[in-house]
Amino acid sequence: MSDDNLILIRGRGSVSALELRGNFTASSPQPAFASRQTGTRTLPVGSVPAGVEEAISSLRHAHAPYRQLDRTVLLGLLAARQATAQAGWAAQDASLGVSIGSSRGATGRLEQFHADFLADGVVAAAASPLTTLGNVASWVAYDAGAVGGAALSHSSTCSSAFQALGNAVAWLRAGLADRFLAGGAEAPLTDFTLAQMHALGIYSTFAPQDWPCRPGAGAPSTFVLGEGAAVFALERVSRATLAAEQATASALQFRLESVGFGFEAIPSKTGLSPDGQHFQTAMRQALQQANCPPDAVDALVLHSPGTPAGDAAERRAVAAVFGTEEAPQLVSNKWLVGHTLGASAALSLEFALQILTHQTWPAPPFGTYLAPAPTRPIGRVLVNAAGFGGNASSALVSLV
Known part of the structure; x- marks a missing residue:
């Protein structure tokens, strides 16, 4: 394209x-x-x-x-x-x-x-x-x-x-x-x-x-x-078409900037590497495709299924890609709807679009490292997903 x-x-x-x-x-x-x-x-x-x-x-x-x-x-x-x-x-x-x-x-x-x-x-x-x-x-x-x-x-x-x-x-x-x-x-x-x-x-x-x-x-x-x-x-x-539309329309427009993928071959088909190598590859690929620097991502919807090993590996992967300075704020919607397997990534993307629309998210009512509320305007959100067998993917979406 x-x-x-x-x-x-x-x-x-x-x-x-x-x-x-x-x-x-x-x-x-x-x-x-x-x-x-x-x-x-x-x-x-x-x-x-x-x-x-x-x-x-x-x-x-x-x-x-x-x-x-x-x-x-x-x-x-x-x-x-x-x-x-x-x-x-x-x-x-x-x-x-x-x-x-x-x-x-x-x-x-x-x-x-x-x-x-x-x-x-x-x-x-x-x-x-x-x-x-x-x-x-x-x-x-x-x-x-x-x-x-x-x-x-x-x-x-x-x-x-x-x-x-x-x-x-x-x-x-x-x-x-x-x-x-x-x-x-x-x-x-x-x-x-x-x-x-x-x-x-x-x-x-x-x-x-x-x-x-x-x-x-x-x-x-x-x-x-x-x-x-x-x-x-x-x-x-x-x-050109978008510019013409924006001249008269007031509704928000969302751009799907990229979708990145990562894979890792590991002995345990229900597990993942301790530092989430497939997550790292997927996130980096999504950022590279969109020519987006890491510090331009405002929030990240984690895959985060509530399993200690999986959550920890993804968080290490995020740290490897974004560092600890100016890292995106971490959020999840699974505490609201559970893990919907093959639909979970799509529902996480819907969550991202709602965040872009309303510029807010609810604070989890339990102890967690998820961000309780945004501390800056949210213009771009990265969304992670992963599955058994060592595959991961990341989608980048933003306000136009």
Whole structure:
């Protein structure tokens, strides 16, 4: 993409434990977690509230083919519809591409089909097409009326949404598309997935009403699983077009400056190096792509899942890239919604956009190194994500 073109975020939508388009920057947030019984255990989870359940049910029954779709897909559809509406994009756009990340994909449907097979030895004909990873992006594309654009799916565990975002950016910069819907969706609150997370020995023991997910708080581990989605309407725009728009428009404009990636090959596929080498590479790549010096970043939304080792490694990586002088202020939204796996990076980016809009964030009600409030104007935010297998990604977003 030439320097004459920018990638703007024209619209966005999100679904989480904080409702549709939830407010991450409310000054006095209340715990949005619930209890979920799985086997003999009761675990805190970041599940969507009643209002979102009604929206999911309405969407499922509004169109006959949607009645069989997995919850992950439906969350993605809800977020994508919000993004498209805010962008003001018309239906049936042949140039529109779709790029969606999901760590687990159709988790609920897959587990149900397998349970049915174990019970009676029969597999439904729809089992395979309804549980493939590409099922998420293809249905978002169908619902958005993307009649001829790309429909791309990505699964790189918890950085999946930024893998999807980075691919969309590459297509836009290459001139292969003018517009993209990109983000992530995940509905992992199933018995088997919750049992997997608990088996890792990282799950929080705090009660739902006691802020069970506590990034940056140290031991014990406070990982909490959540569900949600966030999708962004990206558009390639010339500087001349943007200047003409700004002459008459009063709404804030957001620029997606870059998406960087980092990888490390380590023996433990659930761990990471002590100084977060993949985080360092991803952050440096994002800054380099944007020609952005480290001291021009005002805030950093950490991946920070509430695991002591993971949080510490990321913080060391941040120190290696930014130093201790003039480092960006560190924030996280996982204490508000939990860890939504493949959707988490997208929801963190939504948090970053809300910070840019409102110039504030809430103070965590527990001991942590997260910043309680901004101490300077926030014009540029870096967002981190990482996943099992040694992959990390960072997205840089700013006010235009």
